[in-house]
Each structure stands twice: as structure tokens, then as C-alpha cells.
Amino acid sequence: MVHSYLKKSAMLLSLAAAVMVAEEVRADQAADSQAVAGQEATSVTVAQESSASPEALLQVSETPVQEQSPEVTVLAEPVQEEAVKPPVEGQRVDMRILATTDLHTNLVNYDYYQDMQVETLGLAKTAVLMEEALAENSNVVIVDSGDTIQGTPLGTYKAVVDPVKEGEEHPMFAAFKELNYDGAALGNHEFNYGLDYLRRIVASSKVPLLNANVLDAQTKEHLFTPYVIVPKAFKDSEGQLVTVNVGLTGIVPPQIMNWDRAHLEGKVIALDAVQAVTELVPQMRKAGADVIVVMSHSGIGDDTYLVGEENIGYQLAGIPGVDAVATGHSHANFPSGTGNGFYAKIKGVDDVNGKINGIPVTMAGKYGDHLGIMDLKLHYTKGAWQVEESGTVLRKIDTKSTKADERILNLAKEVHEATIRYVRQEVGQTPTPIHSYFSLVQDDPSVQIVNQAQMWYAKQVLEGTPDGDLPLLSAAAPFKAGARNDPNAYTDMKAGPLAIKNVADLYVFDNTVALLKITGAQLKEWLEMSAGQFNQVDPTKTESQNIINTSFRTYNFDVIDGVTYELDITQPNKYSVGAELVNPTANRVRNLRYQGQEVADDQLFMVVTNNYRASGPFPGVKDAQENRLLNLQNRQALIDYIIAEKTIDARPNQNWTFADTINGLDLRFLTSLKGQEHLASNPAISFVGISEALEGFGEYRYHYSPVLQPEQPVQPGQPAQSEQPAQPEVTPLTPAKPAKVETVKGPQVLSYQSAQTFQKVASSQPQVKEQAAAGQLPKTGSEQSLWMSFGLVLLGLLPKALVKGKQEQE
Incomplete structure (x- = not known):
């Protein structure tokens, strides 16, 4: 216990030091906004069904986040009381949500099918936009809406050729951790390789992987963690740090029971996503969530609702208590910002400011080609944070520039080069x-x-x-x-x-x-x-x-x-x-x-x-x-x-x-x-x-x-x-x-x-092994520099129907 106390004290002092220099360096601004969610030490849990007050529910646990039972909400370590004050009447905070979706293992800017570097996709390109958005406002929450581990030869390589082992972090979620993501939803393609593989991925991820509508077929309990509440240390309008508890949850289309029936039949139950979130929101509020963000691996759909349908982003934005929705699955873009986008004609859709039913919503394309940014102006009044104003913009990666995030390129280097050797056989x-x-x-x-x-x-x-x-x-x-x-x-x-x-x-x-x-x-x-x-x-x-x-x-x-x-x-x-x-x-x-x-x-x-x-x-x-x-x-x-x-x-x-x-x-x-x-x-x-x-x-x-x-x-x-x-x-x-x-x-x-x-891994072959030792990759149809060889990943080109009721591959 003494060791645990000293360990916590050291972390809290480190956080306080980071706060003191926040005004001087932009990178430290990012640390302010992410320090709470970034702590990897002791976690705090909240039992969902308890009727006690949020304060009474806090209890110290030594259990790492992803080893928690799916029936518990996981919170990060509270920040030092002297550094972050509880909210007071009239306080205002500008909060920003950064959202990606449907990355499909496009980790770096590389097209493995054409075996060449490209500048039209890849998380390493999206991360450049994240840094720019963070510089504008450090009060960020970063989320992803799913379809992350499948879609390119890199995904196949880590699932079939060199499968992720017990305790090994999937490279996509290692990148999420590097970029300080607060949570990610499971998409339908996360189930493609079977439940055993998916459980292994979820258990090793240091970023919470969430789902609210998939249950164990026998126990009827959530198969995965349904939600987390992350205390964020945000700066208010006066520059003072204040805690805002952000609740995150995610959903997947119930059609996974058809698309991956061979893996799921008799093992899981997929609930209607709207009903699942509607039931969960009051629990999240009761557990202390000030703001609730739904990571929806579902298209926006339209204003007509059928129980069990695939694309229900529109309906999620109408659930009382939901403050923002990050959608995906359809590989589309929202908002257009022009009022002429695909969804603009639907009643209740503001395609210019990115709202549906008055709630900020975004869909950030596919493969990392866009970043969704939702801005919420919070006002603490009558003992609760209220969203006074909101708006959404969609930013496209710079396809004319070769600039990419070096952290992601370095993190991906080994698996990227192994994938290239694999696809060149x-x-x-x-x-x-x-x-x-x-x-x-x-x-x-x-x-x-x-x-x-x-x-x-x-x-x-x-x-x-x-x-x-x-x-x-x-x-x-x-x-x-x-x-x-x-x-x-x-x-x-x-x-x-x-x-x-x-x-x-x-x-x-x-x-x-x-x-x-x-x-x-x-x-x-x-x-x-x-x-x-x-x-x-x-x-x-x-x-x-x-x-x-x-x-x-x-x-x-x-x-x-x-x-x-x-x-x-x-x-x-x-x-x-x-x-x-x-x-x-x-x-x-x-x-x-x-x-x-x-x-x-x-x-x-x-x-x-x-x-x-x-x-x-x-x-x-x-x-x-x-x-x-x-x-x-x-x-x-x-x-x-x-x-x-x-x-x-x-x-x-x-x-x-x-x-x-x-x-x-x-x-x-x-x-x-x-x-x-x-x-x-x-x-x-x-x-x-x-x-x-x-x-x-x-x-x-x-x-x-x-x-x-x-x-x-x-x-x-x-x-x-x-x-x-x-x-x-x-x-x-x-x-x-x-x-x-x-x-x-x-x-x-x-x-x-x-x-x-x-x-038969290509590195065992004399020619390839010799090139690898020299820091080179085997040549293909065109000359490429070593820098290009760990550029950014590609696509999976999975289409996605925007028409209601249509079955989707994406």
C-alpha cells in the first residue's frame, strides 16, 4: 500500500509540473488535455447498477483498464486537487472532439496493392490534422468509430500470417495509444477473424475498446466494456483547470449476426443499437458523466426508424442525454459544410454546421482521409455542465504534401516492412x-x-x-x-x-x-x-x-x-x-x-x-x-x-x-x-x-x-x-x-x-534477409526510397450503401 501511495503521489506531482509549463509550449498544451486519460497506473471503477452518488462510487482498484469486467465503467486516475478544481456556477469550457473512423488498418500512407507510397490515406496523415486541431484548442477528446483491424494486407498479415499473440498490442491500437485516443468503438469488421482473436486484441489494448449492444448469448451480459467515463482536465475561459467527466460508448450494426454468422452464431446476441444506447445513457449519467459521446459504427441513415436496422446515426442523435455522435461505417463524409451533401435533404439535418436534431455529428470518411472535429461550448449551470452551442467541421488530409506523423511512421516501421515482404511474394x-x-x-x-x-x-x-x-x-x-x-x-x-x-x-x-x-x-x-x-x-x-x-x-x-x-x-x-x-x-x-x-x-x-x-x-x-x-x-x-x-x-x-x-x-x-x-x-x-x-x-x-x-x-x-x-x-x-x-x-x-x-516469411530467404540487414527492402516495379517504404497504409475499398435497409460490407 505504501508503494502504491508513493507511486500515485509521484504521478500527481508530475501532472502538476506539466500544468505549470502548459502556457509555454504547445506540446504541453496537449499534455494538459490528455494527462488524465493517459495515466496507465491505478484505475478507478464505477459499478453500473449501484444507486449511490457518483462520489460514493469511487473506489481504488489495481486492475488494468482492459482487464475490467464488461459490466464496469472504467475511469482514469483523478488529477491532483490543487491543480484541477471542481466546476463552479457560471464556469465555461470550450471542448473539442476529434473523430476518426473506418481506418481499416491504413496505418501509414502506403498502398500495399500497388506497392507504393500514397498521400491520400493513412492514420499517420490524419495525425497531422490532429496536432493542428490540438494547437487550436487543447481541451480535446479523441475517439474512433471502428473498423480498425481489417482491410489491407497489413491487417491480414497480423491476423493470419503473424497473428497478434496474447499480450501483444495490435499495431493500430498501439498507434491509438501513441496519439492519446480516449476510446474506440468496435466495428463490424472487428469480428471478421473470430471472437478468440478479437478478445485477444481487446485485452491487450491500452485504449478502451467499447461496445454497448453485443451480449454473451448464454449470460446475456455485455461481451465487451459498454462504456467508460474519462475525467478530462480542461482549461476554462479564464485559463483555470477544471474536471469534465466525458462518457464514451460505442455500437455496431446488429447485422454482424449475418455477416459473420460462422463466428458468432450461438455465441453472441446483437441488440438494436438505438435501444441499447437509450438504456445505457441514464446509467452513464448516474455514474457521473457530464458529457456523453456515442461512437457509432453505423451510417447516418434517415429520419425513419426500424428496429434492428443498420444505419441509425440519425436516431442516436435524438436520444435524450446524448451530446455528440461520431459515426462511421458508410465511408461517407459529414458535414459537407456547403448544405449540398448527401444527407442535407433529410429533415433535421444541418449539413453546414454538422448537426442532426440539434446535436453535433460527424462522419470522417474512410482510411484516415478526413478528421471530424466537433466543438462544444459548455456552461456549468444549476450543478451540471450544459452544451450551449456546438458545431462540426470536416477536415481533409493534405494529399499534395508528403508530411506524416513521425511517431506513427516509427511505430509502424517493423510491421509495415514485414507486410511489404509478405505482399511481394x-x-x-x-x-x-x-x-x-x-x-x-x-x-x-x-x-x-x-x-x-x-x-x-x-x-x-x-x-x-x-x-x-x-x-x-x-x-x-x-x-x-x-x-x-x-x-x-x-x-x-x-x-x-x-x-x-x-x-x-x-x-x-x-x-x-x-x-x-x-x-x-x-x-x-x-x-x-x-x-x-x-x-x-x-x-x-x-x-x-x-x-x-x-x-x-x-x-x-x-x-x-x-x-x-x-x-x-x-x-x-x-x-x-x-x-x-x-x-x-x-x-x-x-x-x-x-x-x-x-x-x-x-x-x-x-x-x-x-x-x-x-x-x-x-x-x-x-x-x-x-x-x-x-x-x-x-x-x-x-x-x-x-x-x-x-x-x-x-x-x-x-x-x-x-x-x-x-x-x-x-x-x-x-x-x-x-x-x-x-x-x-x-x-x-x-x-x-x-x-x-x-x-x-x-x-x-x-x-x-x-x-x-x-x-x-x-x-x-x-x-x-x-x-x-x-x-x-x-x-x-x-x-x-x-x-x-x-x-x-x-x-x-x-x-x-x-x-x-x-x-514462410520472406525474411528467411537469403536475398531478403541480406537486404533487411542492410536496412533495405526488396525492390519492386519502381524505385523507392527507404523513407517511402514506411510511408502510410492503404485501403480496403470496402463499399458501403447509403441507401436504407441495404446490407453492407463495410
Whole structure:
């Protein structure tokens, strides 16, 4: 006890010293605002259900913050009484909340898919904005709204190749600690790697990771810490330090029970997020919270509320007692500051000042490209802090500058360089280019190769089982097709070597393989839903018509290989983007055939897809006779396929096309200007001009013509048709062999004995090891300095529907 007393005294004296020099150095201003939350020593806990006064609830505990039971609120060490006074009537404080969201392991400014430094993303870039905001006002609370540990090869590396061990801090949360974050919410992608991995991450994080609406299925208790109350030492309008107790909580969409069913079914319960927060707020106030901030991994949605819906940021901002909401999940920006943003038309939304229902709200984009700043003017009156005024701004990182936070670059150096070595491992060859510029208007190589790999894997899984004799199909969608109006969000690979970075670029999501048994009638409805990618066109119109429905997410545009079919887009969509039947008599899918014969309604098929589709609301899918989830990532199946085949011919087989009802029409679509480089090999496409609406995009025309037979596939071992810069030498890799499985009715999780193909770390190879010892990284297609090699991380490009009721990957 004496030791503990001395330890506390030393810390308190150190804090007092920091306060005394706060006026002289800006860095010390930051210390003033973060000193309370930054203490790592003794914690103070508050039992949620106690009816005692906040003062009576304070009790000393030696338990570290993240080892607390989920049913306790964790507070930081109180500051020295002489340094920080309790609030008095009339006192005023300007409080600032800094918010990030959907970082998706973009720790540094580096695109691992393109293997190059970029300046458009990364927490190390966002941290520069944080320092600037802190210099303007040191009274800050820093929060994040989730989707942090998945999304780039760095996330995959720390989850699959070199998994975070017990007691090891995940690099993303180590960065949060370095930047003095006060708390972070769990997003839906935090659950992608299973509960055991997530528990390990949460236990080692020195920043509270919070969730209020996920319960243990057996005990019905919160699975994670539902909220924390952080006493912040803020300066008032007169420069005096005063304590403001900031309550933080977080939520995740209950749809995680569908998206990660294989990991969560029978283990957890996901509550409606609005109801969970509504119930929690009075408890937080009773425990002493002066200001309550909700970190919402949920889109803003709209002013209509349905219990259990996905995007409810609007409703959270209307809960009594909530003072600010930091949203995420949709990868959108709020506020626009102009009044012309996506959400501006919704009643109660102030898109200029960043308020919803009078409460400050922000959504800070994705991958660290923006920082949300919410300013609250607090007035202590009638014994409580009240928010008198508030407003929100969104700041974008400087994409023209190479400036990044050195603390984050240094912290990320080891894992960043290991990730680069990982993604540069060669797995095979492609004799032809693979790109996705035209993937929304014709059969496409970036989708073809995924379907080929899934079919290859599923055949081995089903061999010898009762379902092994059924027709086997494969469903895949274009994941990188210009989502979020990003002209760089496309796959573009030259002919030549294929490395893991290329595979990650082809399959950006950490999905797992799923097998479905469906009928021919269900197959047709599945394709009718996918056909929602296209606008209805008028066959009598001579003017140009836009062919792409931009409200339909491209990752929902499934191309199903193994059958042939046509899409008649002069017909209306049968289903809405939310999978609701809107035109019962519509019939876009025509001439659906298997091996040249018309598909019968009662004909049975096995379809290999991913867990996201298998768990979702797609017509035809949701009524599958059998639904099996396999414990293998689709990306790993793709890697194993390329390794086994060595040379991959991904030229599309033209199994789908538009019906001849569009013959002669002037049909237009937008894609990246870089698509012009591939026009010679795509005769159905012509370039019209540069888009005036979207920077980096061009307008193209689609010309209908009867489907041409694809060229004969290039045989394995045939030399590539174009040159590719030399790649680092790597040890050849061996694909894993799938385990045989038995047919099982209903949703079933099946095991897969992985050979851990990529446990061969590149640093064990002589060339790489020698370069590492010299402080260098293996060279890739372009010259890069060592500084660039630990620049900033990249994306995961996960789209996110802004339309209500639509299932989301983000």
C-alpha cells in the first residue's frame, strides 16, 4: 500500500509540473488535455447498477483498464486537487472532439496493392490534422468509430500470417495509444477473424475498446466494456483547470449476426443499437458523466426508424442525454459544410454546421482521409455542465504534401516492412493483363479469375460427396469498380508475375468460402437481383442513356459462372437495392442455360460464393436448401489456385451479355480515364470524353454486338505477352489441400486443414534477409526510397450503401 501511495503521489506531482509549463509550449498544451486519460497506473471503477452518488462510487482498484469486467465503467486516475478544481456556477469550457473512423488498418500512407507510397490515406496523415486541431484548442477528446483491424494486407498479415499473440498490442491500437485516443468503438469488421482473436486484441489494448449492444448469448451480459467515463482536465475561459467527466460508448450494426454468422452464431446476441444506447445513457449519467459521446459504427441513415436496422446515426442523435455522435461505417463524409451533401435533404439535418436534431455529428470518411472535429461550448449551470452551442467541421488530409506523423511512421516501421515482404511474394504468372475498368458492362477478367479459383476449390471439397455430382457454379462480383467515385479504385495488373499483393487487390475482403444448394428458380431470382446494377433504358430513345445504377453497390453485382445468360435492361428491375420485390412481373434474365440446355425451375445446383452473400437477404440465396460456410478465406482459395496452376489465363468466357433489345442504342457509362489503355482489346467499348462531373473519370460508350467466342486459353508455361519489371526472388509456395466433407443440411461450419502456405516469411530467404540487414527492402516495379517504404497504409475499398435497409460490407 505504501508503494502504491508513493507511486500515485509521484504521478500527481508530475501532472502538476506539466500544468505549470502548459502556457509555454504547445506540446504541453496537449499534455494538459490528455494527462488524465493517459495515466496507465491505478484505475478507478464505477459499478453500473449501484444507486449511490457518483462520489460514493469511487473506489481504488489495481486492475488494468482492459482487464475490467464488461459490466464496469472504467475511469482514469483523478488529477491532483490543487491543480484541477471542481466546476463552479457560471464556469465555461470550450471542448473539442476529434473523430476518426473506418481506418481499416491504413496505418501509414502506403498502398500495399500497388506497392507504393500514397498521400491520400493513412492514420499517420490524419495525425497531422490532429496536432493542428490540438494547437487550436487543447481541451480535446479523441475517439474512433471502428473498423480498425481489417482491410489491407497489413491487417491480414497480423491476423493470419503473424497473428497478434496474447499480450501483444495490435499495431493500430498501439498507434491509438501513441496519439492519446480516449476510446474506440468496435466495428463490424472487428469480428471478421473470430471472437478468440478479437478478445485477444481487446485485452491487450491500452485504449478502451467499447461496445454497448453485443451480449454473451448464454449470460446475456455485455461481451465487451459498454462504456467508460474519462475525467478530462480542461482549461476554462479564464485559463483555470477544471474536471469534465466525458462518457464514451460505442455500437455496431446488429447485422454482424449475418455477416459473420460462422463466428458468432450461438455465441453472441446483437441488440438494436438505438435501444441499447437509450438504456445505457441514464446509467452513464448516474455514474457521473457530464458529457456523453456515442461512437457509432453505423451510417447516418434517415429520419425513419426500424428496429434492428443498420444505419441509425440519425436516431442516436435524438436520444435524450446524448451530446455528440461520431459515426462511421458508410465511408461517407459529414458535414459537407456547403448544405449540398448527401444527407442535407433529410429533415433535421444541418449539413453546414454538422448537426442532426440539434446535436453535433460527424462522419470522417474512410482510411484516415478526413478528421471530424466537433466543438462544444459548455456552461456549468444549476450543478451540471450544459452544451450551449456546438458545431462540426470536416477536415481533409493534405494529399499534395508528403508530411506524416513521425511517431506513427516509427511505430509502424517493423510491421509495415514485414507486410511489404509478405505482399511481394510471387505466387504465379498471368499471360494477359487483368483489370476491372469495364467490369460493370461486360464479362471481366478480374471477376473471371475469382470464379475460376472458387470453382477449383469447391470441386475438391465436394469430390466424393453426394453433392459432388450436381452442376457446380461460382458467383463473384467486381469489388474494385470505381466505388465512392474514386478513379483509382480499380484493379489493374500487367501481364507477368502475380504476387500476393495482386491477389489481395483482386479480393479485397476477408470473406470465407460458402457453398449453397439452390434450384434453377432460385438461381434466376439471384441473377434478377444482381441485374439491379443497371438502369432501365428506353429502346425507343435516340439520345444517350446512362447504363449504370450508381445506387447499387458493385460488390452485389454477382456474375455466376457455369451457366450462360442474357440481361434485358429495357425491362425494369425486379428487386430494389435493398432486395425488396418491386416489380413482380419483371423479367430481366433471359436465355438462362446450363451446358446449352434451358435451366429448369426444379433443377439443383451447387454454387460456391462467400459468407457475406450466403448470410444476406438476396432473393434465391436466402431460401437455399443447404447453406454451408467453409473455414477458408476466398482470398486464400485464390492464392492456392494460382500456386497450383502456376500460369493463369483469366480472359473472360463471355458467359453473360446484354440481350439484343439494346442493339443500336447510345449507352454510356463512366469509368477511370486509365481504361483507355485497354480499348484495343475491348472492341465493344469506345471513349467519348473526359467526365465533367467526376475528376479522373471518362465517359465511355457501350456498343452492342453478338458475343464473340473467347480466344483459346494460354497453356501453362507459355511466355507472357508483355514485359513486367523484375520481382524479388522467392521460394516457390505449395497450395494447401482441401479436406473432404460430408453433405449437411442447413447452415453448417466446416473445417479446412490449411497448410499455412504463407508461414514462410520472406525474411528467411537469403536475398531478403541480406537486404533487411542492410536496412533495405526488396525492390519492386519502381524505385523507392527507404523513407517511402514506411510511408502510410492503404485501403480496403470496402463499399458501403447509403441507401436504407441495404446490407453492407463495410
